[in-house]
Amino acid sequence: MKPISNIDSTVISSRIRLARNLAGFPFPNRICDLTQALEIIRLVHGAASGVRAFNLYYMSEILEGVALSLRDDHLISAELIANKDYGAALIDEGDEEDPEDFCGKVSIMINEEDHLREQLIVKGLNLSRAYQTLSGMDDELSKTLRFAFDGKLGYLTACPTNLGTGLRASVMLFLPGLTRMKKMKSVISEVSRLGHTVRGVYGEGSAAEGYMYQISNEVTLGVDEEYILSEVQKAVLEIVNLESHARRALVSRDKIGVKDACRRALGILTHCERISFAEFIRLISEVKLGAAVGFVKVKDISLLDDLIAAVRPANLSILSDGLSEKERDVLRAQKCRETLQKSAE
């Protein structure tokens, strides 16, 4: 197995999000009329169906388990779920086996903060490509839908932080080195100085949450899309570099300790008969760190990220409806063993 690049072992995924609103309708937070909300859903669904095969989920009807699973996969937000009466989501149920190994999944939230929140998440560092794909769809939609657009300001949005391009480019990062070397505070302040935001994807980005952070552009107005993408990309590459240094420092500070922890984690995950998600995420993060620094051999580090997604409580519940928490722990352990016995040693 060939060594894993710093980028591959640090960047989990790239996300492009476009905020759009329909001209002639009040912003979702101003809608007091169910008829209007449903009309917006109808219009967006109609336009989108001409572009791709989407499944439509009304938040008033969606099963709780399905909603939580979509949320865990970052396809819809908690805010949309809470917007029970007006909210809906279009989820690209297209071919899982992407011929180009692109693995992206398009979603459109309807009547979340804006009328449309178009989004595409892809594996690895692929902002431009994801933007091209999503922007292509957005162009198609704009042939049918009349977006609220101002010649000077650009796209109009419910919140001024999204005004202009309506573009949010985010990259999900795995930063165990910087976290454990206690460098995240300075990274966050440096990145914020450059006009970006870094935050823990799940809570504080702590070890307990898998050392996962998301970097996003802060500025959407007065700059063009290319600039936003290239600035986020530059910041990501800088963080990848810092993370790589931090990992080396961590290993040189306590090589046996780091190796022991990640090898034990692999031993447990390849042998356990039941495991909670909390313990799983703590251990798989050690294994990922081990893979990044060469103490664990894995065929493809993205398989580990796929495993993380697959064994989240909501996703396991979707797969096997009506499982108790204990039964989920058993199923999770089984998936861990299968995946890791095949792909890691």
Add this chain to the structure above:
Amino acid sequence: MKPISNIDSTVISSRIRLARNLAGFPFPNRICDLTQALEIIRLVHGAASGVRAFNLYYMSEILEGVALSLRDDHLISAELIANKDYGAALIDEGDEEDPEDFCGKVSIMINEEDHLREQLIVKGLNLSRAYQTLSGMDDELSKTLRFAFDGKLGYLTACPTNLGTGLRASVMLFLPGLTRMKKMKSVISEVSRLGHTVRGVYGEGSAAEGYMYQISNEVTLGVDEEYILSEVQKAVLEIVNLESHARRALVSRDKIGVKDACRRALGILTHCERISFAEFIRLISEVKLGAAVGFVKVKDISLLDDLIAAVRPANLSILSDGLSEKERDVLRAQKCRETLQKSAE
């Protein structure tokens, strides 16, 4: 790999010990004269050397590490080590590769509680055979040494509890089922009613100490050797039976929990890069239990007992002199991985 028998998964080793004293000398606790003590050592060493190849260790000269290692292997006692001026030990340094796979090691403590404490430990449940071997040596010694013997009482000993045969037959047992099902108290009282003693080999026989217990005959006087051996053997077989029931009850109470614990323990022991003896003994006990109930496959359960002996702190120190505790933990982990990757799955 074939299933392990209940006896093989419960009985670790059998030990025969004979207490003897030389006529014409005061008992060790009455000796106030170094010359007498050294004369006894000289006589015993001379006689024993005619029978087997022994190494002689004076407790006044023995290296601390060697003494601790011999003690951990149950070849000498803490009392002998404390008996610094008068004590000595003859250790059979014979062929490690026993052609009959008997694996016994004879030792003679000199000037411990009695002038001679002859002893043989063998693997598994082998009291008669161990007794034959040791008794044969004792017969040889008695041709040269004049043992204190009374026609009515038998062999005379410093403490009346050893009077008569001077025989102590002990069997070391692995009792995780009875311990965890909280049955040890009733087992101990029942065994005591039959005239035997059960005690934890290391402390209380708790999980932390590897669930190891020793059963020994209490009575040495007024019965012959055959009777003692057969009574201890009977009690052992009864305990093996009770332990087997207890293990089944444990597994039927929480199958996934027991399987999870022993599989995780195996995962850690086959992957760790450093491990303390305390953690090791806790985990290897889980693996042994797993092997006994079929959740872990091992080629030969006695390999696990050999591993336990090999990675005790004193034994590791003997192998690699001058190791720090941390270095021992690394060496122990390496031995664990090597042994278990070969012999367990």
